[in-house]
Amino acid sequence: MHVPLFPLNSIVLPRGRIPLQLFEPRYIDMLTRCLKEDRGFVIVLLREGMETSISAAFYDIGTYVRIIDFQQLDNGLLGITVEGEAKVAVTRSWQAPDGLNMGDVEPLMDEEQWTVPESFVELATVLRALFRHPVVNDLKMHVDFDDARHVGWRLTELLPIDKQEKQRLVELQDPIERLGRLKELLEELD
Template structure:
């Protein structure tokens, strides 16, 4: 799966990251559906991504910069808020999508992805993409395109790589208008 950079500064996340590193495990990134995590209670979407830390460094602004890499889609079955404000929960790993060769009708999406990967910020993520794999092309575009969080969530929740590619093309057509 893909990689994204994050900046950490809140003690609860620094503690979580330390625990993950000590126990050699990852954590789940899931989008907030309603509410505000910092100010109070919130509701999460049901599908998220299990991630692992692949790099960390101190940033010029003094914060901790990390790069995480998704390893699998997960279903959030339960969540609770701890005394420190950090949410924890139970997850189920979802079945991995099967390899799908990129159909000729979606070759332009692979070309777009190659163009996006030339940007220095994307190159810094050191991603590896199989441009013949329809799953990977779709996943990387969902990560990199300037889509709304709801659109990204919708695309993440799809289980058919070909349908994801069709929907990406639809969202791109809306951007062009």
């Protein structure tokens, strides 16, 4: 599947939402094509470079997202909200003449559903607290606080951790292993 790639300093995972501001012509054109063709794009984490740079390097595991809302912002920019659908691997990437990164992607296997083990129940409590923050609450995400995938995905998105660590958490396919690493990272933040 050929899709546009959107390198960011942020991540989003399945069922997660992230607001974006678009101002570069290449991304406004991408948005127009995505809406017209009823398709999404892939958000990949920047490895190095800037979000506005034409020659940014990015990781090859990201998330296929769909646009769920868009509006003109007070600052004159176009604002969109996207929701993650599935983790994907970028098998090949190139740059279109307009500077838009494009890629061939393959979906990764869905992660197995697990109930949050008793030893990680405090992570769900931390996530509930984060969801009380107005910015997070405004995204209107549905979260199953008993599902280890949901808890791990949302904490990976929301916690203030190093971006390389975030990428390692994105790449994990075992929700319980992700919760274990998140618990370690939270203990380091204390």
